[in-house]
Amino acid sequence: MAYTSVNHMGYVVLGVAAAAATTDAGTRALALDGATLQMVSHGIVTGALFLLVGMLQDRAHTREIAPSGLLRPMPALGWSFILAAFASLGLPGLAHFPAEFQIFLGTFRVWPWAAAVVVLGIVVTAGLYLRAIGAAFLGEAPERWRALPDPTAREAGALVPLLAPSRSPSGSPPACCWG
Secondary structure, eight states: OHHHHHHHHHHHHHHHHHHHHOOOHHHHHHHHHHHHHHHHHHHHHHHHHHHHHHHHHHHHSOOOOOSOOTTTTOHHHHHHHHHHHHHHHTOTTBTHHHHHHHHHHHHHHHOHHHHHHHHHHHHHHHHHHHHHHHHHHSSOOOGGGTTOOOOOHHHHHHHHHHHGGGBOTTSOOOOOOOO
């Protein structure tokens, strides 16, 4: 998650730099709007991810990513992490997509080569999150983690406000499993 924070703030800097480098008011507004939206959505999505990792650490007493199969014993926590990770990736319909799209479009208008290079960051981020999801949530859970509890109602009350804005207004509702 630390890498993705650096990545997302790099997008913000890119949007601001593209806005500063252009004389076109439309391109400037597009890049700056994207940078601003990226900062807001990053705070919400990353807050949800850190809360979920904290819940995992509290239950499993480790932050180590190892083959653990936690989706079965903790489906709400697992699906919440997957939703937040996909939002952090910038998948269409989720929080970072409109921000990153505006930043990339504004940058493309100013520096087409830079926009093409920066899109590689999405590929690296996708690889990191898919690896983390696969290692932490998929597969068979070891015996010691099969009884780990899902988030409590109090924890869900703290998490749901962070997950609800993880989707963009045109996106589908969060895939939470709160019972």
